[in-house]
Amino acid sequence: GENVEQHPSTLSVQEGDSAVIKCTYSDSASNYFPWYKQELGKGPQLIIDIRSNVGEKKDQRIAVTLNKTAKHFSLHITETQPEDSAVYFCAASQRAGGTSYGKLTFGQGTILTVHP
């Protein structure tokens, strides 16, 4: 089955700095890679996703890159703000076909702290 590794487990930055979180996956059949933000006491919320036919996607201060050959993808947050502080999860899944499609396999999570 799919295995997703996420690093670092904790990340502390100053407000205004950039933050980068990296993930690797094992199953070459995976073709959908979402990122979730989980605030304290809440459920994970999708913040950005990328499909395997795209190398990069950007949404305001958030960008995600995907390297299919190396099987890794990264989340980049620029101009960080204190409200970006949360746990971030990467995930991988197969969007269609295969025996495990419909299932998100999550990384271990990164606790991001943005200091004012």
Next chain:
Amino acid sequence: DTAVSQTPKYLVTQMGNDKSIKCEQNLGHDTMYWYKQDSKKFLKIMFSYNNKELIINETVPNRFSPKSPDKAHLNLHINSLELGDSAVYFCASSQGLSNTEAFFGQGTRLTVV
């Protein structure tokens, strides 16, 4: 008008008891899931249902029994609760199995004492 709602939000119960967690989505999605988040924040899928049909059962003890009376509801019943069942349980939904953009509920924190 919460998209995915779970009840209860907190559940404290004794070992050996049987309890249920309810989930409802008003997004018109066909697929619903249960995920478990352990004390280290690790999220792992337990079950998925598509149009009331069980699709994924991820090696979960048979003390856990999901039930989907219709595609907007997916409940989780747990028999003979054990200390190790303490976790946060999240319900989620997506448009379909081929669209895994999942929307999560707020979670149910289950504490077994």
